Amino acid sequence: MKISQEITVGLKRLCNKSVVSDNDFQAILRQSASVLSNYGAADDSYISQLEGARKDTLKEAYASAVTLLTEAARNDLSSSSFSSFLEAYNLNPSRLEELVIIYANCVEKIQQNLRLFNHCLPHVVDVKWRLDCCVKSNSSGGPGYLLYFVQFLCQSPDKSSSTIDFVCTVEQLREMVEKLKDANRKVEKIANLTK
Amino acid sequence: MEEVDKIILNSLKEINCELEEDVKLLRHLSSENIIAGFARCLNLINPSLNLSTQLPPSMSERFKLGASIANAIKELGYKDEIGYQTLLYSNEIEIRRLFTFVIEKLPEKKNLTLMEVRRISTFQQDISNAVKLSLGGAKPCLHHRVPFLSVPLETGVSLPGVKRDVSPQDWCKYCSEQLPFLHEQTDYRHLLPSVITLNSRGILCPSQLGNKIKAFPANAQEDSTKSALLKQLEDLKLSNEIGKAVKSDIGASVNEKADQEKTEEEKIISQLEAEILELTSRKESYEEKLSQVNDLIIQNKQQYDNNLREDRVRLLLTQGDEGHRKLVQVAEEAGKKLVRLNEQWEQHRSTLMEQYQAAQSFIKSKSNVSNEQMEVVQETRNTLRSLQEQLKKKQAVQLKLEAEVANLIKNPKPLRSAYTQRIMEIISNIRKQTNEINKIIIDTKEMQRDVNSVTGRLERAAKKDEGAKRVYKSLVALHSDCQYLVNLVEETCSLMIESRDLEEQICTENTKNTSENLTLVLQDLQIIKEEKRKMRGKKGS
Numbered sequence: 001m002k003i004s005q006e007i008t009v010g011l012k013r014l015c016n017k018s019v020v021s022d023n024d025f026q027a028i029l030r031q032s033a034s035v036l037s038n039y040g041a042a043d044d045s046y047i048s049q050l051e052g053a054r055k056d057t058l059k060e061a062y063a064s065a066v067t068l069l070t071e072a073a074r075n076d077l078s079s080s081s082f083s084s085f086l087e088a089y090n091l092n093p094s095r096l097e098e099l100v101i102i103y104a105n106c107v108e109k110i111q112q113n114l115r116l117f118n119h120c121l122p123h124v125v126d127v128k129w130r131l132d133c134c135v136k137s138n139s140s141g142g143p144g145y146l147l148y149f150v151q152f153l154c155q156s157p158d159k160s161s162s163t164i165d166f167v168c169t170v171e172q173l174r175e176m177v178e179k180l181k182d183a184n185r186k187v188e189k190i191a192n193l194t195k
Numbered sequence: 196m197e198e199v200d201k202i203i204l205n206s207l208k209e210i211n212c213e214l215e216e217d218v219k220l221l222r223h224l225s226s227e228n229i230i231a232g233f234a235r236c237l238n239l240i241n242p243s244l245n246l247s248t249q250l251p252p253s254m255s256e257r258f259k260l261g262a263s264i265a266n267a268i269k270e271l272g273y274k275d276e277i278g279y280q281t282l283l284y285s286n287e288i289e290i291r292r293l294f295t296f297v298i299e300k301l302p303e304k305k306n307l308t309l310m311e312v313r314r315i316s317t318f319q320q321d322i323s324n325a326v327k328l329s330l331g332g333a334k335p336c337l338h339h340r341v342p343f344l345s346v347p348l349e350t351g352v353s354l355p356g357v358k359r360d361v362s363p364q365d366w367c368k369y370c371s372e373q374l375p376f377l378h379e380q381t382d383y384r385h386l387l388p389s390v391i392t393l394n395s396r397g398i399l400c401p402s403q404l405g406n407k408i409k410a411f412p413a414n415a416q417e418d419s420t421k422s423a424l425l426k427q428l429e430d431l432k433l434s435n436e437i438g439k440a441v442k443s444d445i446g447a448s449v450n451e452k453a454d455q456e457k458t459e460e461e462k463i464i465s466q467l468e469a470e471i472l473e474l475t476s477r478k479e480s481y482e483e484k485l486s487q488v489n490d491l492i493i494q495n496k497q498q499y500d501n502n503l504r505e506d507r508v509r510l511l512l513t514q515g516d517e518g519h520r521k522l523v524q525v526a527e528e529a530g531k532k533l534v535r536l537n538e539q540w541e542q543h544r545s546t547l548m549e550q551y552q553a554a555q556s557f558i559k560s561k562s563n564v565s566n567e568q569m570e571v572v573q574e575t576r577n578t579l580r581s582l583q584e585q586l587k588k589k590q591a592v593q594l595k596l597e598a599e600v601a602n603l604i605k606n607p608k609p610l611r612s613a614y615t616q617r618i619m620e621i622i623s624n625i626r627k628q629t630n631e632i633n634k635i636i637i638d639t640k641e642m643q644r645d646v647n648s649v650t651g652r653l654e655r656a657a658k659k660d661e662g663a664k665r666v667y668k669s670l671v672a673l674h675s676d677c678q679y680l681v682n683l684v685e686e687t688c689s690l691m692i693e694s695r696d697l698e699e700q701i702c703t704e705n706t707k708n709t710s711e712n713l714t715l716v717l718q719d720l721q722i723i724k725e726e727k728r729k730m731r732g733k734k735g736s
Contacts, residue, residue, distance in 0.1 A: 004397020
């Protein structure tokens, strides 16, 4: 796991007793844990408990606390590896301990929330199609040719459905089917690697 | 031979030689491939050689490269004859021998690659497990899917060496007053991706961090807050400017009413100021008076004290003897009191000193104990450290060994087993053949014995009668004739063997395709001559 220089600066400020008071430190930790674990329904009350006069430093410390917890959860660090990671930064030992405790408490929820993020490929649930024979059109006359009108019915994450429409010739459709089969074979091959 | 070729081509591919896919045997290799293969091998064995892996276009350069490769191979300890001609006008057998020699000298792969191989293989396994899991009918979770969209976030941290387009004071003010907290800078759906991106961006290009005040919320919901913030910021700047403008000049922009009001106010202000001035001056004068009075009081007090003392002395002087007696008495009493106090002090002192000494010895013993404990702690720390180091080393060794084991299990050198099998077969064949040879030897020995017994019997029988004698003589003649015949057969045999040898030699000479190579050499000679002529022409001109 790596954290950027910016976040390192904030982290050092967070764990410096002369910059962030004990009460503020606690409030920042609680706030970041609550923001990260109660996604979308966070309790913002801890921010009003901040007493420090220098709001900019507190904001920096808070930002780095949030980033640190997120990154650690993303990298699936255990509590012990998290604490050994922090030890490299020469932080105040009591604050380090607090950080580890907070991390241990909220890591699972953060990971749950991280799992929500996916690339959202459309999920095809149904297909409608019709085969048209085009005898003549304004752009082309001549002998008729066959056209497939295909409509994929897709379900998106929020349960609303959408459609994907396209028109293709028979050859194009055949090619697409071949490509899909090919992709399927490749995926199965990868899945069977361990056997 | 095919298997040897396969091994050689495999190892060439392993060191990243570019070979065409249809190359299955060594004789399919072109001279470019051969030169490239040797150059790569030699570069791996001795990186300081730095041989070119491409065949140069000029013929003389080619010869030079060939010669240097040949020299390098000789330096490696190759015993047979080798020169540029061996490489450029190749024949299969020599090339095979050379490749087997050179590939044996290749350095072994590093351990690091082993670790890497292991890492990659576990990674592949993870991928395939994940794919298998998703293929195994796990329905895609449709309810909770959020696209990974990130917006730029601002932490407010200023790194050294990164410049912003505002002054540090402004930035500080902006951060403490207007910059929202991190989670308020964006919609909650974008927070986690944005945080991840923030960190990655910071790692990858720290100099490109948001160096503008406007660098955050880009999200639809936050647009309003963003614009509000920007507006506030602009207002702030504007009000500053206005303040400056008011201070610098008033006349032109302010109307008359305001002017009148202002003059009235100014009048009042000046009156008030005058009053304040008066009051302060009055206050100062009072303060001065007060200090004078204080001085007077002090002087009076001193005078009074002096008077008191003088009165006492006068009293003593007027009473004379009595005064003297009283003084002596007072002095004696004071002396006695001093002695008494001294005794008391001694008592207290001795007890306290005892206590002090006891406490000191106690502290000493305690500090001794703590020192000992400190030493013990130090020692245990040292042992702990050394044990940790040992543990680390051992873990590293364990990892290495595990990787090797995994590698061995995974790639059990497919070729080796085949070879061992082949070798075992050959050994069993040889055993069979020796058995048969032994049998034949035993047979011939028995035959010899039979022949000996029969001839002995014949001799004994021949001495008895005349007919037998004649028969024996003719038999001897027959025997000698047969011997002659056998000799002839042997001779023909040896001749046949010789002719076969010669045929084999012819075959090997044929495989060296000398004639082709000769024509090639002649062609190349022609090219060189031409090059030479051109160079001469250039020189002449």
